């Protein structure tokens with residue numbers, strides 16, 4: 001595997017909507033790094049080098065002390081090394097960004113920052129229980145822009161109380177600041193999130209799916225007017241700035257994930273690490289099992305192909321499909337898609353149309369069974 005994901009499980013405070021595995025505070029960094037380096041060493045034979053991409057996700061990787069991040073880089077540089085154009089991404093939050101950190105991250109080799117902005121409106125940020133302000137978000141982006149040309153910002157649309165103008169303004173601020181990559185996600189109410197409890201207790205108002213869909217269309221139009229192209233359901237980019245690491249996920253390429261809750265995929269088997277930092281550390285250090293695995297059957301492989309490949313605006317080619325699932329299945333999928341206004345179908349390629357992308361979830365489930 002030539003792509004590595006590292007899960008950093010620390011956050012300053014838990015956001016209301018969050019469903020990712022993380023804990024508040026970073027006092028267990030030392031123990032985490034020791035277990036992570038051991039996991040890297042134990043699974044060294046799975047990695048093929050030079051690496052194509054390295055992605056630090058979380059949690060909040062920018063909340064990791066610089067010295068600890070350096071220890072991970074030392075290990076990876078000593079053992080693997082990178083291709084010339086390898087993409088090395090660090091997810092960062094505005095409250096951790098300053099000029100000194102940006103210079104030091106860059107010195108380590110990080111060449112892409114993905115920044116969790118979510119909104120430039122303080123009421124939205126309060127709804128989401130983010131800890132930064134709009135002012136801090138703008139200041140952080142300006143600093144990051146001075147150090148990195150490959151920059152991405154996340155926005156969340158469909159926040160209750162946010163009208164269309166408010167969300168479009170979020171996109172406009174990013175385009176004005178010259179941030180070349182934007183990820184726009186719909187707010188979803190995850191079962192384990194604080195937001196779900198707050199809504200049930202009437203402490204937050206609920207989301208409205210129609211508003212979400214409308215805001216997404218308006219935002220996508222605003223991005224397009226400003227020279228961004230949509231290359232994936234939720235991702236918009238200036239040419240050449242598409243996320244290489246995430247695109248590899250959507251194309252079904254293998255990757256190895258390290259750290260608590262990290263997932264891996266080797267082409268035939270999925271593996272996921274235990275989503276509990278203390279249990280992860282204790283199991284890795286004692287040599288006990290800290291992960292589960294599952295072999296992917298043909299039907300599941302097919303479903304995943306539909307779910308991931310159609311997320312990409314380019315869809316998939318006949319050759320790519322037939323190589324995995326044969327000519328007969330391609331004929332079946334062709335019959336289901338060729339006269340639909342939601343699919344763009346040529347002899348060689350199947351993809352969603354613009355209308356199809358908007359109702360992709362329902363369309364994908366219709367295609368799930370061959």
Ligand code: SF4
Nearest residue numbers: 011014015018058059
């Ligand atoms: S959304 Fe990001 S910053 Fe907020 S708690 Fe989740 S992982 Fe941490």
